[in-house]
Amino acid sequence: MIDAALLRDNLEAVRTAVTNRGADLSRELDELVRLENERRRVLPELEGLKRDQNAAGDEVGKAKREGRDTSALQEASKARAQQVKQLGVELEAIEQARAQGLLAIPNIPHSGVPIGKSAADNVEVRRVGTPKTFDFTPQAHWDLGPALGIIDFERGTKIAGARFTVLVGAGARLARALINFMLDLHTRQHGYLEIEPPFMANSASMTGTGNLPKFEADLFKISGEWDLYMIPTAEVPLTNMHRGEILDGRELPIRYTAYTPCFRSEAGSYGADVRGLIRQHQFDKVELMVFTTAQESHNELERLTGNAEQVLQKLGLPYRTMLLCTGDMGFASAKTYDIEVWLPSQGVYREISSCSNTEAFQARRAQIRYRPDGTGKPEFAHTLNGSGLAVGRTLIAILENYQQADGSVVVPEALRPFMGGQEVITGR
């Protein structure tokens, strides 16, 4: 949620930001400004009435104690009580519309973010590792995996439906090894605290991160009398760890990491991008999450992105890091780096991590604050999140980058301790 004061004091900045994102919300913004003015007309009037009402109530109390007759006083108050009630209803309607309107406005992009319309306008900030050249035609993971008997697409579909997959044998173990490898790296070397959160979250949590109300269609909702959704990312439970809390500024930054499965319905997506393990309804991810101060948050974004990149470096996978333009960023983000891993079968870099600084956007929605130095006025925290990394896509990248002419796959050295020393994955 953006700061309502910004709407009042610098409407044009908000308009520009929204336009740069490629969204047309001018009507919504006009309506919000109107509601804001309405609110500030009605609120003082109502508060004045309540003040009189409180004074009158005290008067009655005093009169009663002195044994005087109070019926005249009470008659007058009765009429005003009606007025208060009516005006209260009016204000309630205004505030509700205002709150809803605010929730629909995306975050303001950071000044360092390039203005652009689509992924084509993203800026490459660095490229690490050299794509390996093969003396044979590298296969895609959707051919390699089934041939090795470690990915079973058909049975995933039988059990659950399209875009569900079964990992088998070394495939399942590889996923587990990757999870352990990533968690160990982030907890032991990068200073994150490991968390195992619920894999479902309620609507208050989903609203806090910005998944609700706007993106309900992307979520799996539990049916029946449950206010529960499957989490689309560990960002949801991790951010909501401190929802409604006032943190001690001296304890910042707080850094969490968690492995969770992620569930996304993504009703809208289709096409060549979704083949194989690339886009699934359920996938594993190790997430990185930071709570910090406004002063430090952009430094933390660089750090967090670097932590995610470390995974690829240690696995020896070539990648590039992209700074997303205004038109390609997520709703809640002020600045985002995407990390893209090299996939030789397609000859492209493919997103494997997204690292975002949402600044105070989520904190404002979720009421996450801190007192600098432990005392004084609470300020909104800044929250950051990033994948460190998406496990399924990392598994794909390993299969494709480490494949050999005979269809076997070499296990990256860093992963072997997590694979019981196994060096090569061969067919059964």
Added chain:
RNA sequence: GGAGAGAUGGCCGAGUGGUCGAUGGCGGCGGUCUUGAAAACCGCAGUACCAGAAAUGGUACCGGGGGUUCGAAUCCCUCUCUCUCCGCCA
């Protein structure tokens, strides 16, 4: 799933219709005393919104929502959560 008991400020815990935003204790901050510390004593301390340049003033908040009343932490309804016992289960 069944029965019962609860939910009050950072924490503990009073308060059952009228100066209660809320007694008291602990913890926190500032001070007195002390060479320093402790103890003791004194004082200050919640959050949000509105008006204001500010000082300050106002309104709301005693788990959430609704109701009764001139007036609700206190009475009524409802929801959520916690605890105890039973049942069921990993």
